Amino acid sequence: MTVTTEREWCVRFVGSYFSLITNVMAENDEQAEANAIAQLQDQHGLDMETAGAFDVEAFDIEDGENS
Numbered sequence: 001m002t003v004t005t006e007r008e009w010c011v012r013f014v015g016s017y018f019s020l021i022t023n024v025m026a027e028n029d030e031q032a033e034a035n036a037i038a039q040l041q042d043q044h045g046l047d048m049e050t051a052g053a054f055d056v057e058a059f060d061i062e063d064g065e066n067s
Contacts, residue, residue, distance in 0.1 A: 008025055009058050015053045017052075026058075030058075
């Protein structure tokens, strides 16, 4: 049996005219970014590619690390 350890991540999207921050649960930074993109699309209808986000950063809230 495989045990997964999900942590809380803060993901920030930066565009020319906006900065958007959301929190998600994930195992790593790549999954956090993917989960944040899916969450914003599903819950709010926001497409970060169409919105013009040119930078995405994921911060591990527990460790204080960013990717």
